[in-house]
Amino acid sequence: MSHDDQVRKLGKKFTRACHANFGPMLLAMHVKGFRGVPHLTLSFTSPITALSGLNGTGKSTIAQLAACAFRQPDGYALLRFYVAHFFPVSPADPHPFAADAEVHYTYATEGHSTPQQLTVKRAAKEWSGYKRQPQRATHYIGFTQFIPKVERRDMSVYGARTLELGETRQLQPQAAQHVARILGLPYDQLAFTDVRTTTKSSKLAMASRGGQTYSENHMGFGEGRVVYMVNTLETAPPKSLILLEEPETSLHGDAQVRLAQYLVDVANRRGHQIILTTHSAAILGQFGRESVVYLRRTPENGVTATHGLSTYQIDSHLQREGRIPDGITICVEDAFARCLTTWIFRTTDPDLLSGCTFLEIGGGQEIPGAVKLLRNAKRRTVGLSDGDMPHDGAGGVITLPGSLPPEKEVFFHPAVKDYFARAPFNVDITETLAGVADHHNYAKVIADRLMLDPTAIASDACRAYVEAHESADFFSLTDYVRSEVGDRR
Numbered sequence: 001m002s003h004d005d006q007v008r009k010l011g012k013k014f015t016r017a018c019h020a021n022f023g024p025m026l027l028a029m030h031v032k033g034f035r036g037v038p039h040l041t042l043s044f045t046s047p048i049t050a051l052s053g054l055n056g057t058g059k060s061t062i063a064q065l066a067a068c069a070f071r072q073p074d075g076y077a078l079l080r081f082y083v084a085h086f087f088p089v090s091p092a093d094p095h096p097f098a099a100d101a102e103v104h105y106t107y108a109t110e111g112h113s114t115p116q117q118l119t120v121k122r123a124a125k126e127w128s129g130y131k132r133q134p135q136r137a138t139h140y141i142g143f144t145q146f147i148p149k150v151e152r153r154d155m156s157v158y159g160a161r162t163l164e165l166g167e168t169r170q171l172q173p174q175a176a177q178h179v180a181r182i183l184g185l186p187y188d189q190l191a192f193t194d195v196r197t198t199t200k201s202s203k204l205a206m207a208s209r210g211g212q213t214y215s216e217n218h219m220g221f222g223e224g225r226v227v228y229m230v231n232t233l234e235t236a237p238p239k240s241l242i243l244l245e246e247p248e249t250s251l252h253g254d255a256q257v258r259l260a261q262y263l264v265d266v267a268n269r270r271g272h273q274i275i276l277t278t279h280s281a282a283i284l285g286q287f288g289r290e291s292v293v294y295l296r297r298t299p300e301n302g303v304t305a306t307h308g309l310s311t312y313q314i315d316s317h318l319q320r321e322g323r324i325p326d327g328i329t330i331c332v333e334d335a336f337a338r339c340l341t342t343w344i345f346r347t348t349d350p351d352l353l354s355g356c357t358f359l360e361i362g363g364g365q366e367i368p369g370a371v372k373l374l375r376n377a378k379r380r381t382v383g384l385s386d387g388d389m390p391h392d393g394a395g396g397v398i399t400l401p402g403s404l405p406p407e408k409e410v411f412f413h414p415a416v417k418d419y420f421a422r423a424p425f426n427v428d429i430t431e432t433l434a435g436v437a438d439h440h441n442y443a444k445v446i447a448d449r450l451m452l453d454p455t456a457i458a459s460d461a462c463r464a465y466v467e468a469h470e471s472a473d474f475f476s477l478t479d480y481v482r483s484e485v486g487d488r489r
């Protein structure tokens with residue numbers, strides 16, 4: 001099954017039978033008065049939730065509070081994770097939470113009955129309210145899960161002379177295969193070995209590869225973390241809650257992509273709910289929109305959560321553009337929409353173009369949310385949606401010309417077909433694109449045929465399309481943009 005199919009499957013399993021497939025999942029959290037998060041309501045609309053946002057926006061705070069949502073199954077050393085463990089009060093940090101701090105949890109329940117709700121709050125000097133928590137295995141994989149033992153002066157390194165090896169347990173063959181695939185390393189064997197010195201005992205990950213065997217003391221940092229992470233995800237009881245702190249740490253970009261794909265696979269296979277914090281665009285790019293949550297600090301020092309957007313679409317833009325205070329941000333779906341808009345502005349109203357920067361949002365559904373966020377951040381912003389996602393101008397979003405996706409509007413316009421039919425191209429567009437199901441591939445298919453770059457084809461096509469029109473055809477669009485950003489001709 002392709003990765004995209006796995007993403008769709010995960011979405012369907014969640015919407016159709018969330019409790020049956022994933023157990024008493026956390027469906028929502030309302031957080032009040034923790035660290036830098038005065039108020040935040042967050043809904044979990046997929047078994048995987050990736051929290052993105054600038055440093056200090058509350059990602060780890062949310063993940064840690066989520067870890068405190070359940071009672072562990074019998075046999076676990078800890079009865080549960082406690083809020084007090086993650087938010088210790090000390091003379092150095094007398095107020096990590098407000099006096100009236102609380103977390104309100106909403107859990108999935110069987111059938112279509114009302115979700116279960118529960119509030120954990122600070123009562124006098126203790127945290128209370130845990131009692132009716134559903135039971136569900138919870139694993140928190142933070143930064144210390146794999147600190148190379150050589151750095152933390154662990155006994156397996158510093159008691160090395162007296163170290164005795166005990167029993168060895170192989171990783172499940174399937175888990176070892178996943179580790180090998182994520183890292184691109186051909187292991188012969190992966191195992192955990194019990195070790196002890198005269199005073200202590202522990203376990204050590206061991207790998208065999210290319211005829212050599214080495215312990216985690218000699219593993220790469222990324223390698224060690226992946227072994228621990230995958231082992232936990234494969235051996236935890238089905239339908240566990242797994243919290244991952246920045247799982248991209250120390251991983252090569254390609255390995256980050258494969259790790260994210262593995263997370264979708266394991267959530268599907270084993271019914272886990274996975275909540276992760278991340279700064280990795282490579283990881284976010286592998287999840288569906290319902291799995292991506294973007295946290296942003298508001299000017300009033302609150303925090304907001306928006307589904308479908310990531311730091312890389314908004315914050316990096318704001319930081320870059322903050323230096324041009326009067327600029328206009330135009331949110332479009334993708335590079336083709338941007339190219340078409342550029343040609344429309346260049347031909348119809350070139351002055352407008354000189355003050356604009358474009359932001360490619362990736363999905364049409366996300367454009368209204370992005371416009372709202374950027375306007376809240378005091379940026380002059382307009383959204384231009386594709387023709388197949390109509391908007392009437394309300395909320396700063398209007399539709400590009402036509403009623404089809406812009407690739408279809410442009411490439412099948414008679415003037416564009418004529419442009420490519422002539423020398424030096426001599427390409428019949430209708431025939432070339434006949435078997436191409438996805439319009440996002442149009443420019444690439446034509447470019448491959450002509451041995452040119454797709455961006456050059458898109459630019460030529462958009463230019464021919466715009467030049468076949470009267471300027472007046474586009475006035476309603478350019479006038480709208482000017483009026484929305486308070487800039488009249």
Ligand SMILES: Nc1ncnc2c1ncn2[C@@H]1O[C@H](COP(=O)(O)OP(=O)(O)OP(=O)(O)O)[C@@H](O)[C@H]1O
Nearest residue numbers: 035036054055056057058059060061062095096097
């Ligand atoms: N006592 C406090 N009162 C108010 N704000 C606090 C307090 N303690 C910490 N903070 C804020 O909370 C932030 C920490 O939040 P958190 O660790 O959840 O952020 P994060 O999004 O995980 O950041 P990063 O990406 O750096 O890991 C700090 O950056 C700080 O601004």
Ligand SMILES: [Mg+2]
Nearest residue numbers: 059060061277
């Ligand atoms: Mg953090």
